[in-house]
Amino acid sequence: MFETINIAKGVNVHVNETTQFKTINFSIKFKDKLTEEKASARSILANVLQHSNEVYPSHTALRMVLDDLYGTSLYIDSSKRGSEHVVTLNVETVNDQYLSEKGVLEKVLNLMYIVLFKPNFENDLFKESIFIREKHSIVQRIESVFDDKTRYAQQRMMELALPNHPASITSNGTIQAVEAVTNEQLVAEYQEMLTQNEIEIYAVGDVKPEMIASYVREFLHFKDREKAIAVAPMELVKPEQSRVLEHEDMKQGKLHMAFFTPITFRDEKFPVMQLMNGVFGGYAHSKIFVNIREKESMAYYVSSSFxxxxxxxxxxxxxxxxxxxxxxxxxxxxxxxxxKGNISDIELDQTKALLINQLKEALDSARGQIEIYDQYMELTESFEPEYMINKWKNVTKEDIAAVAEELSLEMTYFLSGKEDDTNA
Structure with a gap:
């Protein structure tokens, strides 16, 4: 699927040479340990780098050059996966083999260099007005979660069930941590990101892997960095409370339940848990959806996730x-x-079919291919779709029942309207 070329210690280029698309998609992922402070600073940093640099100091100026490059898209986001925080530069541009003009790819790579290596500095700090503006933008993003009561309830449960655990840290950090970030700290985080973070660079398109690796070496100048020491996963500690009731000014109650399982992504039983989740509550044919929403008509929505x-x-x-x-x-x-293994053939077969279709649909887009490979290469370096498909196909009802036995309910969180104290 992808050919990997190491261009510096801790820096890898992964290229999927394919005629599937007439565009070239790039993703540069900077990976660091997830902490509340880093999530807050790096979310600000992603915004600052995206919206202003030394050559194109305004979003309008950057937009104009992107338009001149045949509508190239460029954006930077921040996210989390497990105990990692990831800042990603995403770029999609036309493959210039389909154009009369040549050299577009080189211009795009030079723009990526400018965005990453030529920030809008004043006196060795990010331009103050931009720094303040983007801090405020991240604060607003965090505050917006409160308006989405489902997301808010999930975050509250995580904070209560697993305080100080990576699972409860959001990709944007906290309002308090964002507001505490200084311009000097952001510059230090920026320099650390470029020189110390592990970097995975992806390209998908009708391009030769060695050519892309050569261009990355020429334009982006990433140096060797020490590979991060693997941090042991934090254990899940039983919450102090098994049920929490809170109230907000709202009409619809939000029920959130947290279960622990010893099975994680790297466990050989991971594919079984994916199927267990699908049978239990991951899809419209799943047990809790059919029995709680459809038969009992008592839920506006209901689902499970792993x-x-x-x-x-x-x-x-x-x-x-x-x-x-x-x-x-x-x-x-x-x-x-x-x-108990009370799973129908239809439930099992539909779940397998939907998982397989979801994977195939994700692989229909270049961005989907990048995200799938970036996740699953942790399981096998030469990941191919058939690797997971074959594992799913071999799962039995007995396998699913066995992993379900390992689930334990640890917290029930209920967010109710202020006027309704019937569950107090």
Whole structure:
């Protein structure tokens, strides 16, 4: 799928040479340990680098040069995966073999160099007005979570269930940590990102791997860096409270349940857990959806998800406040059915088909290929779609029942309207 070329210690170039697309997609991923402080600073940094640099000091100026490069798109975002925080430069440009003008690829790579290595500095600091503006933008982004009560409830449960654990740290950090970041600290974080972070560079398009690696060496000048020492995953510690009830000014109650499992992404049973999640609550044919939303008509939405990096499974449901106990009971009843192996052929076959289709659909886009490979190369360096497809196909009902047995409910969090104290 991808050919990997190491261009410096801790810096890898991965190229998928394919005629599937007429564009070339790049992703440069800077990976660092996830902490609240780093997430906050690096989210500001992503914004600052995207919207201003020495050559194109305004977003308008950058937009104009992108338009001149045949509508090239460029954006920088910050995200988390497990215990890592990732800042990613994403670029999509036309492959100039389809143009009468040549040299577009070199111009795009030079622009990537400018964005990363030529920041808009004044007196060795980021331009103050831009620094303040982008700090405020990140604060607003964090505050917006409060308006989405489902996201807010999930974050509150994580903070209560796993305080100071990477699972409860958001990719943007916290308002307090963002506001505490100084311009000097941001410059230090920027320099550390360029010189010390592990870097994975991806390219997808009708291009030769060695050519892309040569261009990256020529334009981006990444030097050797020490490979980060592997940090042992933090253990999941049983929460102090098994049930938490909180109130907000809202009508629909938000039920969130957190389950622990010893099975994580790198476990050989990981594909089984993916299927278990799909049978239990991951899809519209799953047990909790069919039995709680369709048969009982008591949930506006209900689903489960598997956070494989941490060994966590979540159930989320939107319900009337007075139905919390009944909903919890029904969720646990469906889990008990899975543990007993009460899984129909249709449930199993549909789940396998949907997982396979999701993977194939993701691979229909260059960005999807990059994200899939960046995740799954941790399992096997020569990842191909068939690697996961074959594992899913071989999973049995007994396998699913066995991994379900390892799940334990650790916290039930319910966010209810202020006027409704029936569950207090």
């Amino acid at each position: 956070a494989s990096q941490f060994g966590l499974m979540f159930v989320l449901a939107g319900i009337d406040s007075k139905l919390e106990k009944k909903a919890v009971s029904l969720v646990l009843k469906q889990l008990e059915d899975v543990k």
